[in-house]
Amino acid sequence: MKTDKKNIKVLYLARWYPHRYDPMFGLFVQRHAEAAARFCRVGVVYTHIVEGEKIKGFETDFSFTNGVPVARVYYNSPEKTFPLFRFIKYFRASAAGIRKIKQELGGFDVIHVHILTRPGIIALWYKWFHRKPYLISEHWSRYLPLTGQYKGAFRKWITRLVVKNASLVTTVTQNLANAMQSHGLKNRNYQVLANVVADDFSDFPLKKMPQKEKTTFLHVSCFDDKPKNISGLLRVIKSLKNKRDDFLFKMIGDGMDLENLKEFAGELGLNEKTVVFTGLLEGKKLVEEMASGDLLVVFSHYENFPVVINECFVLGIPVIATRVGGIPEFVNESNGRLVDAGDEKALEEYLNDYLDGKFSFDKQKISENYRHAFSSETIGRKLCGIYKKILLVGTPTMGEGKKKN
Numbered sequence: 001m002k003t004d005k006k007n008i009k010v011l012y013l014a015r016w017y018p019h020r021y022d023p024m025f026g027l028f029v030q031r032h033a034e035a036a037a038r039f040c041r042v043g044v045v046y047t048h049i050v051e052g053e054k055i056k057g058f059e060t061d062f063s064f065t066n067g068v069p070v071a072r073v074y075y076n077s078p079e080k081t082f083p084l085f086r087f088i089k090y091f092r093a094s095a096a097g098i099r100k101i102k103q104e105l106g107g108f109d110v111i112h113v114h115i116l117t118r119p120g121i122i123a124l125w126y127k128w129f130h131r132k133p134y135l136i137s138e139h140w141s142r143y144l145p146l147t148g149q150y151k152g153a154f155r156k157w158i159t160r161l162v163v164k165n166a167s168l169v170t171t172v173t174q175n176l177a178n179a180m181q182s183h184g185l186k187n188r189n190y191q192v193l194a195n196v197v198a199d200d201f202s203d204f205p206l207k208k209m210p211q212k213e214k215t216t217f218l219h220v221s222c223f224d225d226k227p228k229n230i231s232g233l234l235r236v237i238k239s240l241k242n243k244r245d246d247f248l249f250k251m252i253g254d255g256m257d258l259e260n261l262k263e264f265a266g267e268l269g270l271n272e273k274t275v276v277f278t279g280l281l282e283g284k285k286l287v288e289e290m291a292s293g294d295l296l297v298v299f300s301h302y303e304n305f306p307v308v309i310n311e312c313f314v315l316g317i318p319v320i321a322t323r324v325g326g327i328p329e330f331v332n333e334s335n336g337r338l339v340d341a342g343d344e345k346a347l348e349e350y351l352n353d354y355l356d357g358k359f360s361f362d363k364q365k366i367s368e369n370y371r372h373a374f375s376s377e378t379i380g381r382k383l384c385g386i387y388k389k390i391l392l393v394g395t396p397t398m399g400e401g402k403k404k405n
Helices: 027-036 083-105 118-130 153-165 174-182 230-241 258-267 283-291 307-314 344-355 363-370 376-393
Strands: 009-014 041-049 059-065 068-075 110-114 134-138 169-171 190-192 215-220 247-252 275-279 295-298 319-322 336-339
Touching: 009 027, 009 083, 009 118, 027 041, 027 068, 027 110, 027 376, 041 083, 059 083, 068 083, 083 118, 110 118, 110 376, 118 134, 118 153, 134 153, 134 376, 169 174, 174 190, 215 307, 215 344, 230 247, 230 258, 230 344, 247 283, 258 275, 295 307, 295 344, 307 319, 307 363, 319 344, 336 344
Parallel strands: 009 041, 009 110, 041 068, 110 134, 134 169, 169 190, 215 247, 215 295, 247 275, 295 319, 319 336
Antiparallel strands: 059 068
């Protein structure tokens, strides 16, 4: 088999991916695919259960997104259906997407599963019956102790089987890798691999911002209050506002709790002179808005490692974040500060001290440290190197536990 990187064909099976109903869903997976596509041939299959509208059979939406062929398959599957029937529909939907990508690529050499468990079952089937190796990239925080989302005896058994038979498992942080292994998800090859920061961030020129009347704090998220604790952040802003008015908070993004949080901000008496909700921003507009900020604030109850931290580091923006998940692996005294989850007093003290100039950061150095590390070229080269190594080394057949020599 030829293993030149340019000849390697990779099938991405993604549980999360941007789609017609949510252009931001799983955006970090799309960036991985596009980074790998710089050096390998990549095709993506994503399936989506549609609720609220009737779809006949399986509706395949095929397109090229930034040069990457993507087959999005939409279908109906009632929640009350027996789980086995739901999986059969998922398998058939995936098969429809795989046929389209195989036709486009002329086959595939390796499968890259993004987010367990269902796509991993399909990859395991291809390995056992078609001798196609696969690797897994996991992003989901459900394995972390605080979430309590990893449940079900069968799910745990099949997930262990899928992880054990993978050639490699990548996670965004060591913390997530440890959490997975604590659930018995054992694999001889775990590797930390960063999320990709879009070229719009990497290409943005670093420049000295003009003197502003107010310091600009940023919060960027999916506005899901349960993990992100935006309501707690708003309480901190209210308390700080009672003491001073030399700052502005920009709340960037959209999500399920956005309107409720806007109402809560109003109840606290926070107007647009203190808090601005921008809504969803994308592309260069997002980069420009973020680049205008002085400090990012992440006040989550639990996280893995939000890609917005990567993006801010590339722009040279320091971060105050909670000491949860894999965040402490990246945030330190040179690029930010850490507080305990839910500690509103500590967060307010840090924000107050920052406004008073009691600590500062070298933004140029922050950007220099991370601009290359998180780039699509760097991550893309790493991914295609991984694919090549998997194909060169070979993978065990069903029931074997050692690599071929």
